[in-house]
Amino acid sequence: MNAPLRLEILVASARPERFADVPAGWLVTALRERPDFEVGVLDLRDWSLPTDLTDTPEVEDYRSRLAAADAFIAVTSEYNHGYPASLKTALDSAKREWRAKPIGFVSYGGLSGGLRAVEQLRQVVAELHMVSVRESVSFAQAKRRFDKNGMTNDDAAIDACDRMLNQLAWWGTTLRAARTVEPYPG
Template sequence: MDTALRLEVIVASVRPERFAPVVADWFLRTVRADARFDTGVIDLADTPLPIDLTEIPEVDRYRARLAAADAFVAVTSEYNHGYPASLKTALDSAKHEWRAKPIGFVSYGGLSGGLRAVEQLRQVVAEIHMVSVRESVGFHRAKRAFDDSGETRDGAAIDAAARMLGQLAWWGHALRTARTADPYPG
């Protein structure tokens, strides 16, 4: 299957005055320049998912978007050595829609750059039958990593994004082919 993969970028932070749009917009410019992907955005600040996991029409629409996707990237901050509660709710609000699909991570924060949040997320996504790609992008001291126009000169992050997208494309095509030929048994 040579068609572009449907990639949904999930923006996790919902806090007022969040830094997430700066990081997400940079990543979206990067991925939208890559013809291997047809990219959408699920900004959790604009996606009303009930924390009690109630079945409501918004959740049905959210699940439909997930079901139509071939791959995901979570853009996440790190709060108190973990990832935002909004992202946990987003992951828990669906089940079968995640299965046998790859996910990558773009994280940001202080000294750790969000890496502790990503390590926790790798455990969670494995439990919901996703494939976490090895490469991730991390911005240490994120507010210093971007200029006033939202660009970065962080060569390690730029390189990691390219490698992560390569892995997402490989896994995305492989798993889409596998799901088509033989539905995932989970």
């Protein structure tokens, strides 16, 4: 039980000219200092998940990655006051693999910083029997928050990230232990 938690980062935007790589890269860098996590990145631009939710070999591979994970972080933009369709497809392409696992959010966008997308996502992940950690990271006017190397000096975001990761570690460890004792009843 002392093994690092397997954390999968879901990079939600699949747009060709996206900004997602910047906050996702910053998050991966922050996680390098956390020995309690073993990090993987599920970039949804690289996965051909069918929108009609049919089973394919790639969907099975995707579900296997999810099943092996102990925790998740979604890095999401906000499109038209919501989250990207690619993330909805990714969430709907699996079911039991999500259950009894925590998820945190790093959002970015204009004035709202993606917070409207995160509020919608909290409802969806609750239906998937996930635990949405309270703390999240939000970058309003995101392109102004990062330097040319993809780093930020936004103290509020750095602090929120640390608190979010601490909450993910606690929930991830607790739920992993609980799943080994008894399968989740959902």
